[in-house]
Amino acid sequence: MKLSELKKGQKAIVTSVEGTKEMKQRLLSFGLTKGAEVELIDYSLTKSNIEIIVDTTLLALRKEEAENIEVEKK
Amino acid sequence: MACDNCNDENIGKRKRRRRGQHSCTFESKEPIKSGLDAIKIALAGQPNVGKSMLINALSGSNSVKVGNFSGVTVDKLEVCFEHHCHQFDLIDLPGTYSIDGFTQEEKVAKDFLLNEDYDLILNVVDSTNLQRNLLLTLELLELNKKMVLALNMSDEALKDGINIDTKLLEKILGVKVIKVSAKSGEGVEELLEILHQEADKENREHSRVVFSDAVEEELIEIEKFLNERGFKYNSLTNREVAIGLLFEDEKLYKKLHDNPIMIELYPLLVDAREHIYTHHDSKDIKEIKAAEHTAIARGIAKEVVEANSKPKSLTFTQKVDSILMHKYFGIPIFLFFMWALFQLTFEFGALPMDYIDSAISSFGNFVGSFISNDNLRSLIVDGIIAGVGAVLLFLPNIIILYIGIALLETTGYMSRVAFILDGFFHKFGLHGKSFIPLVTGFGCTVPAYMAARTLKSEKDRLITLFILGFMSCGARLPIYVLFTGAFFSDKVAGNILFLIYISGALLGLIMAKVLRVVVFRGEDEPFVMELPRYRLPSFKLLWHTVYSNAAGYLKKAGTFILAASMLIWFASNYPKDDSLVKSYEAKIEKAQNKEVKSQLENELNSKLLESSYLGVIGKSTEAFFSPLGFDWRLTVALEAGLAAKEVVVSTLGVLYSVGEADESSNTLKEILKKNIDLATALSFIVFVMIYLPCMAASAVFVKEAGGFRYLVYLFIFTTTTAWVLSFVTYNVVKLLT
Numbered sequence A: 001m002k003l004s005e006l007k008k009g010q011k012a013i014v015t016s017v018e019g020t021k022e023m024k025q026r027l028l029s030f031g032l033t034k035g036a037e038v039e040l041i042d043y044s045l046t047k048s049n050i051e052i053i054v055d056t057t058l059l060a061l062r063k064e065e066a067e068n069i070e071v072e073k074k
Numbered sequence B: 001m002a003c004d005n006c007n008d009e010n011i012g013k014r015k016r017r018r019r020g021q022h023s024c025t026f027e028s029k030e031p032i033k034s035g036l037d038a039i040k041i042a043l044a045g046q047p048n049v050g051k052s053m054l055i056n057a058l059s060g061s062n063s064v065k066v067g068n069f070s071g072v073t074v075d076k077l078e079v080c081f082e083h084h085c086h087q088f089d090l091i092d093l094p095g096t097y098s099i100d101g102f103t104q105e106e107k108v109a110k111d112f113l114l115n116e117d118y119d120l121i122l123n124v125v126d127s128t129n130l131q132r133n134l135l136l137t138l139e140l141l142e143l144n145k146k147m148v149l150a151l152n153m154s155d156e157a158l159k160d161g162i163n164i165d166t167k168l169l170e171k172i173l174g175v176k177v178i179k180v181s182a183k184s185g186e187g188v189e190e191l192l193e194i195l196h197q198e199a200d201k202e203n204r205e206h207s208r209v210v211f212s213d214a215v216e217e218e219l220i221e222i223e224k225f226l227n228e229r230g231f232k233y234n235s236l237t238n239r240e241v242a243i244g245l246l247f248e249d250e251k252l253y254k255k256l257h258d259n260p261i262m263i264e265l266y267p268l269l270v271d272a273r274e275h276i277y278t279h280h281d282s283k284d285i286k287e288i289k290a291a292e293h294t295a296i297a298r299g300i301a302k303e304v305v306e307a308n309s310k311p312k313s314l315t316f317t318q319k320v321d322s323i324l325m326h327k328y329f330g331i332p333i334f335l336f337f338m339w340a341l342f343q344l345t346f347e348f349g350a351l352p353m354d355y356i357d358s359a360i361s362s363f364g365n366f367v368g369s370f371i372s373n374d375n376l377r378s379l380i381v382d383g384i385i386a387g388v389g390a391v392l393l394f395l396p397n398i399i400i401l402y403i404g405i406a407l408l409e410t411t412g413y414m415s416r417v418a419f420i421l422d423g424f425f426h427k428f429g430l431h432g433k434s435f436i437p438l439v440t441g442f443g444c445t446v447p448a449y450m451a452a453r454t455l456k457s458e459k460d461r462l463i464t465l466f467i468l469g470f471m472s473c474g475a476r477l478p479i480y481v482l483f484t485g486a487f488f489s490d491k492v493a494g495n496i497l498f499l500i501y502i503s504g505a506l507l508g509l510i511m512a513k514v515l516r517v518v519v520f521r522g523e524d525e526p527f528v529m530e531l532p533r534y535r536l537p538s539f540k541l542l543w544h545t546v547y548s549n550a551a552g553y554l555k556k557a558g559t560f561i562l563a564a565s566m567l568i569w570f571a572s573n574y575p576k577d578d579s580l581v582k583s584y585e586a587k588i589e590k591a592q593n594k595e596v597k598s599q600l601e602n603e604l605n606s607k608l609l610e611s612s613y614l615g616v617i618g619k620s621t622e623a624f625f626s627p628l629g630f631d632w633r634l635t636v637a638l639e640a641g642l643a644a645k646e647v648v649v650s651t652l653g654v655l656y657s658v659g660e661a662d663e664s665s666n667t668l669k670e671i672l673k674k675n676i677d678l679a680t681a682l683s684f685i686v687f688v689m690i691y692l693p694c695m696a697a698s699a700v701f702v703k704e705a706g707g708f709r710y711l712v713y714l715f716i717f718t719t720t721t722a723w724v725l726s727f728v729t730y731n732v733v734k735l736l737t
Helices: A021-029 B006-020 B051-059 B102-114 B127-141 B154-159 B166-173 B187-198 B213-228 B239-245 B250-256 B262-279 B285-304 B311-323 B331-348 B353-368 B376-392 B396-411 B413-427 B433-442 B445-454 B458-469 B474-487 B491-519 B538-573 B578-590 B596-613 B613-628 B632-640 B644-658 B667-674 B678-690 B695-705 B708-734
Strands: A011-017 A038-044 A049-054 A058-061 A070-072 B039-045 B077-083 B085-090 B120-126 B145-153 B160-162 B178-179 B304-305 B529-530
Touching: A011 A021, A021 B102, A021 B154, A021 B285, A021 B529, A038 B311, A038 B445, A049 B413, A058 B311, B006 B474, B039 B051, B039 B127, B039 B187, B051 B077, B051 B102, B051 B145, B077 B145, B077 B166, B077 B178, B077 B578, B085 B187, B102 B458, B120 B127, B120 B187, B120 B613, B127 B145, B127 B154, B127 B160, B127 B187, B145 B154, B145 B166, B145 B187, B154 B311, B160 B187, B160 B578, B166 B178, B166 B285, B178 B187, B178 B353, B213 B239, B239 B250, B239 B262, B250 B474, B262 B285, B304 B538, B311 B413, B311 B613, B331 B353, B331 B474, B331 B491, B331 B708, B353 B376, B353 B396, B376 B538, B376 B632, B376 B644, B396 B413, B396 B433, B396 B474, B396 B667, B433 B445, B445 B458, B445 B695, B458 B708, B474 B491, B474 B644, B474 B667, B491 B678, B491 B708, B538 B613, B538 B632, B538 B644, B578 B596, B613 B632, B613 B678, B613 B708, B632 B678, B644 B667, B678 B708, B695 B708
Parallel strands: B039 B085, B039 B120, B120 B145, B145 B178
Antiparallel strands: A011 A038, A011 A070, A038 A049, A049 A058, A058 B529, B077 B085, B160 B304
């Protein structure tokens, strides 16, 4: 499933990261790679953005970016 | 390698202030500068790790701006100081999550680290976030430079129940590791000692980081081959060369390109790559390296960090976020904060205003009573004191505004707002991150233009640059306070002020959409942003930010505004039409009663003003502005405002005090109220809100946008918008009142 499909409070393991080179690089530099554990903290009002936690870092993403990240529910 | 920013006098002062008792033999005599090379240190780290604050602590000076969101240090910054007779030259690089960054500021850091000459890297990491910070550390290690790792915020980590085994970390990484806290000063002295020692060392330590089995296998293979051939490249070990070759270090390839050994190496490298590709199920070597680094960082963190479950500061941050970033309340809370800020700006700023105002006018009268020469008195009282005084009056407002913005910047709230607003901003063709330069723009447009560099997409950046001027800067505040104060009661003036700023911001959004649709079409930048933990800025830091801004404002009042006031005074007093003066003086003498006398005096004064240089300039352009309700005085003030917005108020101060013969109304506010109507005032506010920012900002705009032609576009864009909207405002208000 996609990271954008997680529900609030659900934890998951990243299985793959797709997207443009820049996008991947950016996500990688936050430690968002295969095997990383993520938790979805919350959605924004219009669900256009999501807030996740990777390791001990809080990250904000747009839905479009989160769609590039495949995860497996824990 | 000498450091130009250091001057001898400063070194002496700093040394005495910070370490009065240490035993420099030439302490009070010749400055230390002579004959000594500075240790040049590149300060690198991810955003929000307290790098700038650490520089403050290291140098003991207060010359660096610090903030809790990415983008405070937009260009590299150099700080020099002396410690135990050694000169340090610190280069503060912008925070980067990775060396291969894409934003402009990340490129600044990369260019410096790869191409400049320096003695060692000081890598600053956030102890409470070690794993992610290590990703950059691992990249830095591969640059094969001398390096020291500073575990910053160690006091916070301790509170969070995090304990880091520095000895073990040193062993794994092969570089010196030290715990510091920029906030409390803990470990700072020791860090300086270590930097000193490391810089003096002949040889560099070599990294002992271990990759995954598959990669290690290949590295050993390549290393073995190099050893067998007796290969040696500069100061690099053959393992370091192997790492560089395997992971496509472009610089190394360029250097080795012509080396005969490469012929034999190529097949070896191709095989090695193939092996790693299959192992990682990917053909992107950069991605593979990042994955390796992530695994290593995770492993290291597991080994050296001892922590009880979730850090307290993270739990706290998430708790606060559940309110401030609430789905429904988030935006209202943000708007409330902004509203409160402008209320405070007006309410508290107004408290000392009357005192300052009367102090300035009685100071003017006092000084005036000592000067017998009419012209000189007029220059000093009506020119300098009235002009500079009009600007000084607003210092309290400026201070409050800056405190508010500094709080927004340093606590980490700004990134939250970027998150909350991104959905909304995105609809207008802006990026959530644009919010950061936009809020900075409420303080001053110059740093705001530079802060726009955090935006990676060129189009996002240009749109943001174009609409930044609509965020009214601190220097426009006095104009608003003056006009709202004159035409509205104190109760509503704060709200009107808020309304002015909000409508400026909304107008900016609309214009962004227009620009996005009409001019800058295309792909937009992805939104991936760290939400740093909440941190209360130290009082010292807050004080420093506010103090330096207020000092800057005062300095401007004492120099630029002073000169401008004198110029405006001169241009409004000369040329003097003697025949006109004589004919009126004769009339005044003949006048029977006081009323007629003062009426004649007024007539004379305004006629004189009209025939002055300024009057001529104003009159010649008045036609352009008269549909907006501006007389030539307001016209001149606006034109002078192109230089700096503070000049608008000082110009009005000079123009109206020269032309004013009535002694009973001394304050500019009252004079304005008598001379112009509400429609004109509102129309004037609208124009000021929109038209081109000051000369300094325009110069920075040219640099950031990348060409003078953009300034021409900006001038046409803002002036047209300002004119049209002022015209509408003037006529609508006229109809209603």
